[in-house]
């Protein structure tokens with residue numbers, strides 16, 4: 001009966017592009033956050049938020065049936081002979097967040113579990129977005145604002161990444177299913193592992209992954225700007241802007257996408273590397289980790305300020321709060337790099353000091369691009385993942401793995417090389433999890449007790465930049 005309905009819909013030429021199924025109602029877990037004003041983190045208003053699981057994790061099935069359009073890491077050739085037919089024939093399903101995906105939200109907290117065994121198989125990792133309504137993502141403009149959250153990374157071993165970041169996704173997602181079903185993802189890697197992009201399938205030329213039983217790479221990729229506030233585990237952390245020639249969602253094709261999923265990493269229109277500030281990597285190895293200055297055995301508050309003097313992003317500033325103590329990002333401590341903030345000058349210096357084969361952040365617009373992305377509004381992403389491509393060694397170990405660790409920029413964390421194949425992590429650390437909570441957003445100084453000395457320093461730098469602009 002259901003099949004007949006679907007077939008007759010196709011016969012009368014009813015367009016259906018990446019629609020939603022009806023087997024399971026899609027009910028978004030609630031996650032509240034706070035919008036702040038004034039100073040000191042005391043004037044904050046509760047916002048009723050909800051989160052949605054990305055479309056790529058969902059069951060995709062032929063319209064109205066219990067069959068599969070995609071299983072393991074291959075497409076069903078009958079339902080998906082090409083990109084257009086696949087989007088017509090298949091639909092995305094609602095999910096049971098906790099039982100199937102190990103995602104638990106409530107109050108102001110969100111917990112993402114690494115491995116979840118469920119009725120139909122095993123789920124690995126997840127990626128969720130914050131919504132402002134059932135069918136629209138919440139857009140944030142970070143310029144001249146401050147984003148603060150608490151995080152517990154104590155169970156994130158080497159090779160895992162519990163990430164909180166922003167991307168320039170379309171607010172309503174893509175296709176008929178739209179943002180309600182977590183569609184529309186893009187980032188600065190121009191990911192080609194997405195099953196649907198812009199309401200069409202990614203089945204043509206799809207190559208199943210050798211190492212990931214759930215993933216593959218298609219010909220179509222999904223690019224946009226990315227502001228990584230937090231990529232971290234218990235060993236290392238990085239804050240990293242990624243620029244793009246065009247900040248908004250842009251489709252790319254094949255190897256010209258560049259990024260992680262393409263043979264030519266630097267062939268695309270976005271910056272896959274970023275201008276990162278990882279304390280370990282810039283010469284302060286004793287700052288972040290178990291028992292260190294910022295102790296990853298305990299929950300911490302992470303504050304990120306986006307100073308945009310004269311309207312354009314000039315500085316990304318980081319503080320931690322732990323046990324009531326405010327701890328500033330440490331100053332870089334390797335020859336040629338200084339200060340504890342990301343500015344265009346810091347990125348220019350990093351390009352010279354790290355001497356990598358390419359420095360794509362500056363090639364694709366640098367801080368000015370990130371600033372435009374902020375102004376256009378970005379979507380908040382929270383995820384937990386293992387890295388089948390580079391085993392997260394770019395975050396927490398020596399990278400490149402055969403690099404000389406005594407050279408600037410190679411050592412990024414205490415993790416030994418060669419221990420973080422996600423397939424090993426899945427069997428050894430299935431219960432790993434990350435917990436994000438207590439999100440606060442508002443003007444500079446509104447979300448936490450900014451020390452008077454820090455405020456004075458920030459305002460002095462703003463005044464200096466205003467004077468420099470006036471001289472030009």
Ligand SMILES: *[C@@H]1O[C@H](CO)[C@@H](O)[C@H](O)[C@H]1NC(C)=O
Pocket residue numbers: 062067068069076077078079
């Ligand atoms: C593949 O799709 C066809 C057409 O919708 C369906 O009849 C078949 O059962 C699907 N195969 C699997 C393995 O789900």
